[in-house]
Amino acid sequence: MTEKIAVLGAGSWGSMLANILTENGHEVRIWSYNPDQVQELNEQHTNEKYLKGFRFSERLRADTDMKAVVQGADDVLLIVPSQVTRAVATDLNQVLTELNSKPALIHGSKGLEQHTFKRMSEVIEETIASQYRASISVISGPSQAEGVARKDPTLVTVASEDLQAARHFQQLFMNNYFRVYTNHDIIGVELGGALKNIIALAAGTLAGLGYGDNAKAALMTRGLAEISRLAVSYGANPLTFLGLSGVGDVIVTATSQDSRNWRAGYQLGQGKALETVINNMGMVIEGIATSQAAYEMAQLTGVEMPITEAIHAVLNGEETVAVAIQKLMTREGRAEIG
Ligand SMILES: NC(=O)C1=CN([C@@H]2O[C@H](COP(=O)(O)OP(=O)(O)OC[C@H]3O[C@@H](n4cnc5c(N)ncnc54)[C@H](OP(=O)(O)O)[C@@H]3O)[C@@H](O)[C@H]2O)C=CC1
Ligand SMILES: O=C(CO)COP(=O)(O)O
Numbered sequence: 001m002t003e004k005i006a007v008l009g010a011g012s013w014g015s016m017l018a019n020i021l022t023e024n025g026h027e028v029r030i031w032s033y034n035p036d037q038v039q040e041l042n043e044q045h046t047n048e049k050y051l052k053g054f055r056f057s058e059r060l061r062a063d064t065d066m067k068a069v070v071q072g073a074d075d076v077l078l079i080v081p082s083q084v085t086r087a088v089a090t091d092l093n094q095v096l097t098e099l100n101s102k103p104a105l106i107h108g109s110k111g112l113e114q115h116t117f118k119r120m121s122e123v124i125e126e127t128i129a130s131q132y133r134a135s136i137s138v139i140s141g142p143s144q145a146e147g148v149a150r151k152d153p154t155l156v157t158v159a160s161e162d163l164q165a166a167r168h169f170q171q172l173f174m175n176n177y178f179r180v181y182t183n184h185d186i187i188g189v190e191l192g193g194a195l196k197n198i199i200a201l202a203a204g205t206l207a208g209l210g211y212g213d214n215a216k217a218a219l220m221t222r223g224l225a226e227i228s229r230l231a232v233s234y235g236a237n238p239l240t241f242l243g244l245s246g247v248g249d250v251i252v253t254a255t256s257q258d259s260r261n262w263r264a265g266y267q268l269g270q271g272k273a274l275e276t277v278i279n280n281m282g283m284v285i286e287g288i289a290t291s292q293a294a295y296e297m298a299q300l301t302g303v304e305m306p307i308t309e310a311i312h313a314v315l316n317g318e319e320t321v322a323v324a325i326q327k328l329m330t331r332e333g334r335a336e337i338g
Pocket of ligand 2: 110142143144200249252253258259285
């Protein structure tokens, strides 16, 4: 069945997901606040700053007017950097109020709100009035936009407390290069997607310093152990961390040179200043804000997160990378499990 879908956010992931939905036969409109980007998408069918060299479906239409994009939509996908999700959802609430409509909502952002530590579905739930929303779903998993652009077989998961909603979005997104599973554990899926960015930053840093495969495997394994420990303390199902939005996303972002978090870490490892790294990237590096949130969550809950602490200290200029690694390596011996 063809649906009308509004996508809010036209960065690399928003525009790529919009293209998948368009190729799947849906009528998709994408919103961006940048008129030049809207013109480029509509006329050249490209989005060069965010997805170099990729040509989008000519059926995908872009607009700067959020109300025009959302009008008549059966579904709305929010896909902006986590720290602006609340602002965009607030505008969406206004639009839904004016249109008096109640589309199905899904987001694909991988981060936690600074200071509140809220997951994005919690931010959206708080922001959109209950009469204009049903359950909220999230799409997450190992899915670099650049890989999807190359039609690399990609597997993701859609999580929601409402499995019917998750199945609805599964059907909308599925095709022969993009396979979608469902998961009931929205806490685990959102926390997995957000927290793995810390491990990706750390993995890039090790690579930038010239460390090899042993260090990478060590970091990914112990990184997964600590992020799942934190997530379980917030109610996640530990098995989710053996799945696509746990180990799957750690693998792709901690090894792929397409990952912005990995690339940021790599430059930090090579000695570049954080500010330079952020300016050079021109796209969101979610792990920076998320490492601050996770550090504070660990302090609050007493969950041990040594890698997160190390990354937090490096990003805040409290420790050099060399000192942080030495501290991690010379911690008191421990049992691996338990
Ligand atoms: N890229 C990927 O491969 C994947 C990304 N994700 C997640 O998706 C989310 C979005 O990432 P992605 O698309 O890659 O990010 P990008 O940095 O590529 O793009 C973000 C987009 O949001 C826009 N934006 C920034 N601030 C605002 C605002 N206040 N209001 C409206 N729009 C704004 C940016 O515009 P401008 O630059 O003009 O300010 C840009 O178009 C992130 O949480 C990311 O972790 C998840 C899976 C894969
Ligand atoms: O989450 C992602 C892939 O699953 C994208 O990661 P980056 O933001 O590091 O590119």
